[in-house]
Amino acid sequence: MIDNNFLVFIPLLPLLGAILSGIFAFSHASDEEGPNNKIISFISCLAPAAAFLIASLFFLKLQSLPVDQRVLTFKAYEWIHVGNLNIDMDFLLDPLSSMMTIVITFIGTLIHIYSVGYMAKDRSFARYFSYLNLFTFSMLMLVLGKNLPIMFLGWEGVGLCSYLLIGFWFTDSEKAIAGNKAFITNRIGDFGFLLGVFLLFWSLQDANPNSLDFVSMKNSISLLSPSTITAITLLFFIGAMGKSAQIPLHVWLPDAMAGPTPVSALIHAATMVTAGIYMIVRLNFLYSLSPATLSFIETIGLITAFFAATVAITQSDIKKVLAYSTVSQLGYMFLAAGVGAYSAASFHLFTHAFFKALLFLGSGSVIHAMSEEQNIWKMGGLWSKMKITGATFLIGTLAISGIPPFAGFFSKDEILFKVWESGNIPFYIIGLITSGLTAFYMFRLFFLVFMGSNRNDDQHVVDHIHESPMSMTLPLIILAICSTIVGFLGIPHLNMFESWLEPVIGNLPKESADASHLMEYFLIIDTVIVALIGISLAYVFYIRKNSILEKIKGNQTLQKLHDFSENKWYFDELYNKLIIKPLLGFSDVFLFKFIDKNIIDGLVNGTAKFYSAMSYGVRDIQSGKVRYYAYFMLFGIIMMFVYTASKTS
């Protein structure tokens, strides 16, 4: 059985990989060739793969333990000990973090392998892998941390890596700006998170020891008043909004598509954006005590899910469609967390990680084949030329649309069922419509890319279309298999996933009588029918006859709706008008032209002017001529002699 000490190696190995690749990247920074790609890819794929191995061994160990003892901890060293604040470098492995480490390292490893093929011709190969490993490290710290400060360390780390990777091709200023946007938006969320940590620390100051770790927090929860809990959970949720791209902090995620596509798959679909969900599930004992926060989360999640789905319908960039679908699916997870179905939220996180990574990697393969073209209106008919990519992409599309037996069906259905169970029927209906929209835009994407005939004008590009190399298709195949089967972990009434997470999220009320079973089956059929409607609509719109599209373009109202959706509900424009423009104006007119020019500069220059005026007249004595100084000295000495002589006599 694996010793607890090895827990530290799960994050440590990717960190070592990052440092090694980083050294390679630095030492070859000025070379024309760059370092040897083979060594780099070996080191940096090995690190997450080994971490995955260790994580799997820990999973097996956890499984062999009795249910109520499934908590492994390892204290690496003492970190901050001040007064009664004791924060240690503690790692915690329980069913939840075990699930997360396996997802991160497994999908992470596949994406590393995929990147070897995808980034093969890039000059900054080593730098790329260094960032990617660093990201894996941060994410593992986030999920393995036993207390909030370590979690925050990982939380900031993934934000940083996200910034580095979005702006990876930083010579393109548009991409560099996208990186800044992600970082700044995340900072807003992180600020909320940090305030939450401070407030929690402050209100727990009577607890002894105040270690901010999840286990002792759970025990001292009675020290908190309900209003404090609401404030803390809301602040934490602001952090989750930033990291998991919920309205109104979602704006960075679609722009994050400026980074290399495998990065979009790893960070902006499978792992980093799920940090918010993970945090809420981890702190579920706090959230459950605050119904106000939960209903707020539920509302935000639902609005985000619906909003993103409506935007995804009209996007023309393949990665933007997927980005908005990610935002929408994250909304679903928050919706589930909001109704208290933490297990359903984690389950959707789990399945979504697989099929969204698959879809992104598939889109990367498509973009690669299309000579970096991302506009779906310039694609089409790729099915015959890229069979593996096409087939795996279809599986991903079916999974996200919620068609049984693919993974997304089980998780999304569970979420919708829990929403229904909570009695909030309008929310259920909007969720159902969103699920139909999801099926529609995903199949729109699939049909436009893979079906029909190619619409690209450049014959050279069309001739060049080819299947991607093995290192890229292999991860696709593995992810496609996973997307097909992982859903069965959460079959209703036999929910292995839920019982696995039970030690973390506590005993859930057992499901009620058979009547609700009947209801559940009805709801399942419901969701499938809605998804099928969405798919058939997409088929009618984009395969059968395009004349419907022409008619829509003719209609004024529909055209306006279309523009509204295509411009992402004008969120960016709104922020520009409401926040950025006034801020810039304030900085320019008040801070720069008034405060800086008049007050700061006035103080600095005024000091100089004051002394200049004071020294008027005396200044000429300092002539700079050494001999005059010597005369003054002589005079002074003589005067001293005269003085002492007059005193003594």
Place this chain on the structure above:
Amino acid sequence: MIAGLQSYLLVSAILFFIGVAGVLTRKNIFIIFMSIELMLNAVNLTFISFSRFMNNLTGQAIVFLIIAVAAAEAAIGLSIVILIFKNKDSLSVDDFDVMKG
């Protein structure tokens, strides 16, 4: 006839004031430099004389210190003079007045 302490001190004072006069009246930086050395050695002579007449070796020890310092000062001073000459093309101290207020 053995000269008394007073005559030594007199020589020393004369030397010192020749040095002071040189520093104050001459413009050539080398002459000023030499005058400073003259003043230093006048002081040395005073130390030696007192040391000799009062049977105390401390004065002689200090003289060695002063000679060492004077040597170092000469080395640094001369190199500074060379640098100044390179920049100003002049040896007159009246031209070196960039430090004026």
